[in-house]
Amino acid sequence: MGKKNGEMQERENREAVIIRTSIIGIMTNVMLAGFKAVVGLLSRSIAVTLDAVNNLSDALSSIITILGTKLAGKLPDRKHPLGHGRIEYLSAMVVAGIVLYAGITSAVESIKKILHPEKPEYGTVSLVIIAAAVIVKILLGRYVKAKGEEVHSGSLIASGSDAMFDAVLSGSVLLSAVIYLLSGLSLEAYVGVIIAGFIIKAGIEMMVETLDEILGVRADKEKTDRIKALLSEDREVRGAYDLILYNYGPDKDYASVHLELPDTMTAREIDKLTRRLERKVYKETGVILAGVGLYSYNTGDDEAARIQEDVRKRVMAKDWAVQLHGFYVDTEAEEMRFDVVLSFDIDPKEGLRILYEEIRGAYPAYDIHIAPDVDVSD
Numbered sequence: 001m002g003k004k005n006g007e008m009q010e011r012e013n014r015e016a017v018i019i020r021t022s023i024i025g026i027m028t029n030v031m032l033a034g035f036k037a038v039v040g041l042l043s044r045s046i047a048v049t050l051d052a053v054n055n056l057s058d059a060l061s062s063i064i065t066i067l068g069t070k071l072a073g074k075l076p077d078r079k080h081p082l083g084h085g086r087i088e089y090l091s092a093m094v095v096a097g098i099v100l101y102a103g104i105t106s107a108v109e110s111i112k113k114i115l116h117p118e119k120p121e122y123g124t125v126s127l128v129i130i131a132a133a134v135i136v137k138i139l140l141g142r143y144v145k146a147k148g149e150e151v152h153s154g155s156l157i158a159s160g161s162d163a164m165f166d167a168v169l170s171g172s173v174l175l176s177a178v179i180y181l182l183s184g185l186s187l188e189a190y191v192g193v194i195i196a197g198f199i200i201k202a203g204i205e206m207m208v209e210t211l212d213e214i215l216g217v218r219a220d221k222e223k224t225d226r227i228k229a230l231l232s233e234d235r236e237v238r239g240a241y242d243l244i245l246y247n248y249g250p251d252k253d254y255a256s257v258h259l260e261l262p263d264t265m266t267a268r269e270i271d272k273l274t275r276r277l278e279r280k281v282y283k284e285t286g287v288i289l290a291g292v293g294l295y296s297y298n299t300g301d302d303e304a305a306r307i308q309e310d311v312r313k314r315v316m317a318k319d320w321a322v323q324l325h326g327f328y329v330d331t332e333a334e335e336m337r338f339d340v341v342l343s344f345d346i347d348p349k350e351g352l353r354i355l356y357e358e359i360r361g362a363y364p365a366y367d368i369h370i371a372p373d374v375d376v377s378d
Contacts, residue, residue: 014151018069021147021156022062025163028140029059035129045120046113046192048130050106051173054166054199057102061095061159068092069153085252092158092210099162100203103196110192120188122177130174137167158206165202169195219245223285227255230281236261236273238297241325241339242373245287255281256291258339260325263296270294295326295339304329307363311338314358320346321355326371337369348372 033055040049068091074084145160147153176191224243231240239260246254259277261270278289298304308327315324320343327338336359342351352372359368 014153015069015073017147017151018153018156019066021144022066022069022159025062025140025144025159026059028136029055029062032133032136033059036133039126039129043121043123043126044118045122045126045173045177045188046110046118048126048173048177048188050109050192050195051130051133051166051170053106054102054169054195057098058159058162058166061098061162064091064094064098065153065156065159068094083248083252085248086214088153089210089213093207093214095158096203096206096210098203099199099206103199103201103203106199107193107196110189110196113189113192117186117189120177120180120186122181127174127177130170130177134167134170134174137163137170141165141167158209162202162206165198169198213247216247219243223287227257227281227285227287230284231257231259231277234273234277236265236269237277238262239295239325241295241323241341242293246290253287254290255287256293257289258293258295258326260295260297262299263328264299296328298328303331307331307336310362311336311359314362315340315355318351318354319343320351323373329366334366335369336363336366337371339371339373341373 033052036048036052036055039045040052068088072083072085072087072091076083141160141163143160144156144163148156148158148160172191172194173188176187180186180188224245228240228243231237237259240257241260242256242258244256246256248254259274261273265273274292277292281287281289298308307329311327312324315321321340322343323341325339325341327336329336340351340355342348352370355370356368359370360366
């Protein structure tokens with residue numbers, strides 16, 4: 001009960017940070033959008049007007065982030081027993097879509113201004129507002145990104161990065177205004193195109209990163225190495241293999257793994273060991289070890305050790321064989337089984353065909369079973 005309450009408190013704290021930070025972002029962006037819209041209309045500057053539109057899209061993105069966080073924080077139910085955490089990825093995708101749309105429309109309007117130019121009319125107040133907007137955006141971007149990294153929120157991190165981009169773009173608007181006042185050369189429509197290009201690029205990158213999260217990417221090597229090391233610290237465990245992480249939202253990771261244990265352990269001993277390891281992994285990493293499979297290894301059999309070493313040399317001589325594990329051989333029944341991690345450089349069917357052909361050639365009397373594994377965490 002204590003662990004469950006702790007998880008709920010942590011989730012509520014995370015949600016509160018995201019919502020509070022997003023509200024600050026909304027208020028700031030709405031204020032900046034209002035000032036820039038007035039400046040853009042009075043000065044007839046397309047670059048400043050588009051900068052205002054960009055701030056408005058940021059505010060809308062923050063609103064969607066809040067909605068996504070609230071929905072993702074819903075408790076598990078019968079239909080969604082693992083919770084609703086992945087909704088945050090969908091909200092991040094919506095934010096990316098809004099950013100992309102804002103970029104495309106900004107590009108269209110800027111091109112129109114290049115084809116049909118208008119002379120802007122900048123004043124001192126306009127320049128002061130744009131300069132202040134640059135400073136505000138830098139501060140906002142650093143704050144939002146730091147909070148996002150603190151609570152592992154992809155939406156906040158993306159919003160913070162976007163705000164830093166906005167500061168650069170607002171700076172370019174300010175620079176074009178200064179150039180116009182000093183030389184009479186109007187570059188603002190071209191600056192608008194550059195702004196639109198950066199916005200489109202940011203939207204595409206956000207969309208690709210979120211799609212990667214939804215599709216599933218290779219787990220973080222530092223985390224998988226840490227989990228394997230924790231499991232292998234136990235003296236009974238000779239190795240931890242086939243570790244796969246299943247993500248159900250930020251900071252909600254489940255995992256399955258195979259442990260290599262001596263063939264002399266009883267079911268009672270294995271049950272005690274796995275429960276102890278589950279608690280250990282969760283305490284140290286926050287990952288819930290939901291499934292533990294077993295490999296047994298031979299003990300006290302010199303012939304089995306000789307065969308294992310020979311098979312290992314044959315398999316690992318292949319460039320596309322990443323790892324061999326789970327080896328067990330029954331010399332009396334003449335049965336052999338093991339797993340091989342195959343790289344993505346070879347078709348699994350072709351790799352298995354080659355291995356079966358070679359191992360059966362070396363041990364024709366044996367019934368051989370080879371299980372192919374995907375290189376997901378090494």
